Amino acid sequence: MKDLEVIKELPIIKTNFKDVKVSLKETIAKYRGIVVTEEGLQDCKATQKELAGLRNKIDDFRKTVKKDMEVPIREFEGQCKELMGLISDAEQPIKEGITIFDNKRREEKRNKALELIQESIQAYQLNEKYSSNLTVLDKYLNLSASAKSVKEDIAQRAASLAKEQQDELKLKEIEKSTILATIESANVNIKSKLKFEDFDRYINMNYPLDKIVKEINIRAEAISKAENPPEPPKEEIKPIDKVNEQKVIHTHSKLVQKQAKEIETLYFYELRVVANGENMLKLKELVQSEGFKYETLNKGIFKK
Known part of the structure; x- marks a missing residue:
């Protein structure tokens, strides 16, 4: 491949910079020392606008000249990219083939x-x-x-x-020995014996050893309470002296009589009795005897 040769000619820009600079200084000299006041506000705004116009004019001129000077640079960049594209077209299949073999x-x-x-x-x-x-x-x-x-x-x-x-196996062996010893100690006072298999899963779940030991003791205590329930307290029977015994019997007798009276069925009759004085006295004695209650609703002389 033939090497790319470039004959560079650096851009030379010749201007009347010094003359413009002197002229510009003379122009802006009249603007120096201006004090903005309320009375001269409008004139100051016009002056500032005039200065901005000069500044923008110079900047626009700079951009235009720069753009013109960059034309050969942009053409050169385009030429280089075109050459690089030709190389990439030839390189890509080779890169893909290398990737296939590298992946293999x-x-x-x-x-x-x-x-x-x-x-x-x-x-x-x-x-x-x-x-x-x-x-x-x-x-x-x-x-x-x-x-x-x-x-x-x-x-x-x-x-x-x-x-x-x-290290993990050794630690588990230590834990197993501790658990077996705890179970053996707990089984001394209970009939339903605890087994290691009941707690083996806690080791596989990485439970702390102190929690496993605590769980063993809790279960053993629960079994012990179930196997040895507390006896109900016995009621103390106090001897009754004869005087109190008689009082109890008498009170009980009255209570029985009272209950008998409470459940006794009572009857009533509403009668109109006509009799002479002697028989009326006999009737009065009868109803006033024990077991009768009566109420006089009306009385008088019977007229035939």
Whole structure:
């Protein structure tokens, strides 16, 4: 390919800058020292507008000249982009092909890493919990990563996970021993014995040991209360002396009589009795005897 050659001619702008500067200073000299007052406010506004017009005129002229001077620069940029486009058209298929092969190599590296991970899991006897943490890292897929460095890194991570797993198993054994001892102690005073299986799930749920021990004691106490309910208190029978006994009997007798009277059925008759004086006295004695109640509604001499 032939190299791109550029013959640069830096833009040269010649102006009558000095003459304009001198003239401008003379022009704005008359504006210096103007004090804005209420009486001369309108004149000051007109003066400010005139100065702004001069400033804008110079700025517009600057922009126009700059735009004209940038024309060859824009043409040069367009030419360079056109050449770059030709290169990109030829480069793109090659880049795509390289990407395909690189991805294939990365996939091969991934499969190799998975194979090494599986070997380490078996070698260090990692359980499901810890083996799931031994994953393929992005750095294993780098095209520059060597198989040796990947293997060493996986082995190092597996060893670290194996230690964590072993520490956890030891801790669980300690917890199990404590729980068994607590259950054995609690079972001494109860018939329905507690079993380790009743609390094994708490270990799997990572419950704190003190809470598991507390739960064992609570259950044992509940079983003990159920197996040994408290006896009802016995009522104390006090001896009754003869005087009080007679009072009780007498009171009871009166109560029975009162109840008998309360439930006795009473009858009434409304009669008109006609008799002589002697028989009336006999009737009066009868109704005034015990067991009768009467009320005189009317009385007088019977007329035939």
